[in-house]
Amino acid sequence: MRQRLPARLNRRTVQPLALASAAAVVLAACSAGPKADSSSDLAADGGKNGGPAAIVVEPGADSEKVPVSRKVTVRAQGGSLSSVEVSSPGPGKLSGTWSKDKSVWTSSTPLAPGATYTVNAKGKASDGSPLTENASFTTEAAKNTFVGTYNPDKGAKVGVAMPVSITFNKPIHDKAAVEKKLKVTASPAVEGAWSWMKDRDGKDRIDYRPKEFWKSGTKVTLRMDLAGVDAGNGIYGTQQRVVNFTIGDAVTSTVDVVKKTMTVAKNGKTLRTLKVSTGKKDFETWNGTMVVLGKVPSIRMNSATVGIFGAEAYDMRSVKWDVQLTPSGTYAHAAPWNEGKFGRINASHGCIGMSTTDAKWFYDQVHLGDPVTVVNSTDTVAVNNGYGDWNVDWETWKKGSALN
Incomplete structure (x- = not known):
């Protein structure tokens, strides 16, 4: 006989989280060196015409409701940067790119909504003196979010036919944007692929499976780096998940x-x-x-x-x-x-x-x-x-x- 089960077994539902995307901010921060007459004067001078060398962070210190569409920029004026770290307790660290002369660092990871980020930057002025700057800012909260339900659960031991499966509670209009931020790795490595479908209840779902059944003993890791991803129609999330599981006997x-x-x-x-x-x-x-x-x-x-x-x-x-x-x-x-x-x-x-x-x-x-x-x-x-x-x-x- 066939019997409908009220809910799929052994499924984990993550808490609602929001997703976002990134572009540029123009806000000045406190400088580490002596103050110029104004932040705009300092920026225009660039420390090249007698102005003080400094590290400037944009968005500026203690900024609130920063749009998630903006990027974080850290600039060493009159010097160069040696390290930049931008992080938030939930979404984690932002990745970034450097200018050729290492005077500018620009974030490449989208900001997550409703998160507080701290910036720690170090460098040196052209005369060799050290430069440091610390700042923090908070992003605006998302108005519309989606939830991902994934299977298997973290730490599970599963059979050789178990796919990685994620079902979303809101329509995913930009499937490519979401899929780009999902990654499965395995040891030993396998040939595998994601594929989209509609779940039986009509929700958008994406599964990952290898070409053939997994080999027993394979260690698998799912990474969901969805913070800052716009799923389309203004639906965002902040999911950052690392899910490890193991393949048991065949x-x-x-x-x-x-x-x-x-x-x-x-x-x-x-x-x-x-x-x-x-x-x-x-x-x-x-x-x-x-x-x-x-x-x-x-x-x-x-x-x-x-x-x-x-x-x-x-x-x-x-x-x-x-x-x-x-x-x-x-x-x-x-x-x-x-x-x-x-x-x-x-x-x-x-x-x-x-x-x-x-x-x-x-x-x-x-x-x-x-x-x-x-x-x-x-x-x-x-x-x-x-x-x-x-x-x-x-x-x-x-x-x-x-x-x-």
Whole structure:
């Protein structure tokens, strides 16, 4: 039977954060050296015609509600810079570029909204004397934000078919801008790609998967450097995330609906071949690869939640050893009411049923991210019905990137 789960399992929702973009500020800061008559006089003189050497920061010290569209500029007048650090406790450090003579540093990382940044700059005047400047400023708060929900969670150990998946709660109009700030690295390295889709609830979602299943023991890092990115239509966020996870044992399962068996292997070695009963006519089990989303020891399965009524209706209040494969309601579970049919007759409403003993054994073997591949059935599972990513050929998958 298929049962809709109210919410995807093992998913982490990050707090709402805002995103922004960057351009230039023209505000003067306190100088480290003697004061000229005015900051504009100092800027015009540049320390070249008898004026004092100094470091000038723009935006200036204690500036408030600085537009996130502006850039931070640090200039050594009458000298050069040796180090510049601009940081905020939440968004982190800004990157920047230097002029050829190292007299000017300009931020290249967009500012995040509603953040307080501190600037620490050091250098030296043309006569060799040291220059220092410290300043701080606060950016204006964003009026519209979006939230990213990502999976897997930090520190997780997952199966070889687990993609990196991020679902957004607001429409992403500038998908390329967002995708540019998402990065997945792996050790050992893999060939992989992002691909956009609509989640089952219509939300924008982007998944990253390697060309082939991950290798066991691979260490994976997701970096979300979204602070300052404008997702389009004035929707911003400040997400800065580093999410590390590890790939566990290669536990793979293959269900043959004609043979009515499920063969389970671990790291290439077959563990057991179980007798199963899959979907009957008009309720066939999805063909293709599904990925374990989670598991619960007992669940209520009511056919009304998946649109099955009348003579085929059912309401099972305590179905045991349930491994969820799709949000649309596909599970592998114990089905003692079909005893005598396992290995002989397909009699379910789309789920993979087996004896209670076999179901408990299977439940203990699999974890989040393990693949379950169904062969010789009909209607391949959709890419957004859970993690149907593996049912898309590699060339088509890559075309789903906004950067192609």
